[in-house]
């Protein structure tokens with residue numbers, strides 16, 4: 001039931017303190033023409049409403065959430081405690097710099113740590129998400145070529161396994177996209193890459209490990225080919241969880257990167273809160289960054305580099321996400337960061353090993369932090385699809401893995417257990433996957449009908465995507 005349906009005229013709760021400033025009403029011309037519809041509830045009704053909604057959702061605090069490519073790991077509560085400190089929350093972005101030096105220090109320290117982990121020189125925290133970071137990074141690449149009078153570079157090379165945001169960002173930055181096929185080993189096809197590399201190529205976008213969970217062993221050759229044709233190399237850092245503290249994108253030959261603080265560096269993401277996709281770059285691109293933090297004689301302040309592409313977001317980006325990320329970095333420290341990556345890789349391989357005698361793995365090799373199964377054979381044999389297995393998982397209290405991605409794997413289920421799950425959780429989840437596999441052979445219809453234990457049963461996803469009902473129709477009340 002929606003909050004508006006529970007609303008009763010005149011019911012009240014007081015959440016806001018008494019107004020202690022002069023009330024200034026808008027002029028007549030600025031007043032709203034229609035009545036403001038606000039739900040009217042008592043405090044306990046409101047509290048129950050949100051508790052009820054929370055119970056209907058599945059989050060990392062409810063159970064296993066192996067959403068490949070999304071790194072839904074547990075976010076330590078200390079991150080929240082730090083982000084809730086009044087010194088961080090009770091500030092205003094227009095405050096003079098000398099009154100928020102502590103916050104600037106947080107950004108500076110986070111920049112130092114993250115540049116150290118990635119092998120970059122400078123970083124901006126403005127982008128609010130990974131895709132926003134990609135767009136920012138591509139603008140840096142564009143500004144670099146233009147500053148050299150090199151206007152013929154109109155293409156960005158993107159492997160066919162890439163996340164959809166990569167080609168989308170390239171197009172938004174004004175480039176055309178050249179898609180490079182992956183070889184049978186899941187890595188970039190070097191022959192095709194060499195064919196595509198030329199003096200019209202502005203750069204390459206790549207994530208390593210890639211979206212099928214494999215570390216591209218030819219990475220140095222790949223970045224060399226791109227540099228040799230005059231292009232720049234962009235690292236999509238969304239999969240850094242597998243390699244942080246172990247290997248640096250800067251050392252792989254990348255010039256510019258983004259990170260997903262809301263994944264790798266442990267901040268609730270998705271519906272859970274704002275994101276942060278900081279962009280780091282090597283020295284030769286730093287002159288194009290949005291405003292960067294500069295340490296003056298007396299204070300830290302933001303200064304726009306001479307050839308800056310301009311600001312990408314108001315003020316300093318989603319600052320409290322940076323506080324959480326820094327807390328996470330400082331808690332784990334130099335030893336804990338690579339240990340987290342090793343745990344992520346170990347857990348993924350453990351689970352892959354537990355499933356590979358029934359499910360078909362898209363690639364047989366040792367995986368990094370995630371692995372992809374293809375349910376193509378199962379579907380042919382039983383009619384049970386990746387979607388059916390995913391829905392069956394919901395009935396067993398497990399959030400489904402990423403489905404039908406990457407696009408190069410038919411009937412894909414992409415599993416990323418993350419390092420924060422115990423052996424018992426992984427064993428329990430593997431048992432559920434195996435049980436569903438057996439049900440697929442014996443009672444396929446049961447899986448076609450799943451889920452049956454969730455607040456809503458199977459939805460028409462196409463209808464929901466094409467015709468979403470996003471606002472309440474107040475006329476219904478009449």
Ligand SMILES: Cc1ncc(COP(=O)(O)O)c(C=O)c1O
Nearest residue numbers: 069129130131163165207236238
């Ligand atoms: C490999 C990869 N690149 C880029 C992104 C985009 O990140 P965001 O969702 O923060 O825009 C994602 C998101 O899942 C991803 O998995």
